Amino acid sequence: MNTPARAANSALNDVTSNATNKPIMDMILQAFTRPQRQAETEDDKKALTHARPVSIPYAGLELRAWTWGQGPQVLLLHGWESRASHMAGFVAPLLQAGFSVTALDAPAHGASQGETTNVLDYGKAVVAVANHLGPLTATIAHSVGSAASLYAFAQGVQVRASVHLCGPASLTRVFQYAARAGGLDEASRQQLEDMLASRIGSPLSAMDLSQLQHGMRHPALIMHDPEDKEMPYSESQALVDAWPQASLVASAGTGHRRILRTPEIHSAAVRFLIEGVAAALVGKIAEFEKTGETS
Numbered sequence: 001m002n003t004p005a006r007a008a009n010s011a012l013n014d015v016t017s018n019a020t021n022k023p024i025m026d027m028i029l030q031a032f033t034r035p036q037r038q039a040e041t042e043d044d045k046k047a048l049t050h051a052r053p054v055s056i057p058y059a060g061l062e063l064r065a066w067t068w069g070q071g072p073q074v075l076l077l078h079g080w081e082s083r084a085s086h087m088a089g090f091v092a093p094l095l096q097a098g099f100s101v102t103a104l105d106a107p108a109h110g111a112s113q114g115e116t117t118n119v120l121d122y123g124k125a126v127v128a129v130a131n132h133l134g135p136l137t138a139t140i141a142h143s144v145g146s147a148a149s150l151y152a153f154a155q156g157v158q159v160r161a162s163v164h165l166c167g168p169a170s171l172t173r174v175f176q177y178a179a180r181a182g183g184l185d186e187a188s189r190q191q192l193e194d195m196l197a198s199r200i201g202s203p204l205s206a207m208d209l210s211q212l213q214h215g216m217r218h219p220a221l222i223m224h225d226p227e228d229k230e231m232p233y234s235e236s237q238a239l240v241d242a243w244p245q246a247s248l249v250a251s252a253g254t255g256h257r258r259i260l261r262t263p264e265i266h267s268a269a270v271r272f273l274i275e276g277v278a279a280a281l282v283g284k285i286a287e288f289e290k291t292g293e294t295s
Helices: 004-012 021-033 042-047 084-096 119-133 144-154 171-181 186-200 209-215 233-242 263-291
Strands: 052-058 061-068 073-077 100-104 138-142 161-165 220-224 246-250
Touching: 004 171, 021 171, 021 186, 042 084, 052 119, 061 084, 061 119, 073 084, 073 119, 073 144, 084 100, 084 138, 084 263, 100 119, 119 144, 119 186, 138 144, 138 263, 144 161, 144 209, 161 263, 171 186, 209 233, 220 233, 220 263, 233 246
Parallel strands: 073 100, 073 138, 138 161, 161 220, 220 246
Antiparallel strands: 052 061, 061 100
């Protein structure tokens, strides 16, 4: 799995040193809008063996999600060029804690339809999925999936708590990382940003904290390896600084992708969600005792 910036950097490695800006710009644009669909492996199939497949309509496409168990609902959101099965390490501990779990294949990822997508589109898909599934208790999201969840919160999707792993705080900055790696001058960078904004149908700033912060009203746990080579740790620092009810854990040694396979991360996430749900219930009880009603 990649971030859009890493996908762009991988493509740029194939560009000769005397290439013009146009092929570089085209590669970055493709990296941010046309993910490489990862082939399903035997491990992926095994991870979904006991799940119930769910089809969800979105923007003329059919999205595929996978559901386990009964109970308060937790939505798992994977990163760029990844798939639902890569979040499967969270499933067993969540089920053991009494949650139900749904893992989504984002547009143009996994078993979901589509050839192109982007971070904003992913966020809109999360809104559609939340509306289809009904009330969510929590989300656990990795990398670009975290940005998609922030967009959904800003659009009114409510949860009791959320967990964010190695996610960006600003799509604008992620784009700038890729543009710098491509050696683009300022004029080319601005031209490419305008092209990308046209492609996604919105300025990149629509996925920056300044536009999303109003949805960040619940407790959040952010975990990120300070040595992450794909998404700078400073992105999570910016996120926790903007989120009054968030805490940041420096998960040293987990990298950008290994974090999804780390049992200590699974345990920390589930423990946080249990505590968040319990705190919300205590608040509801106090409200009921005071007014005889709950909101």
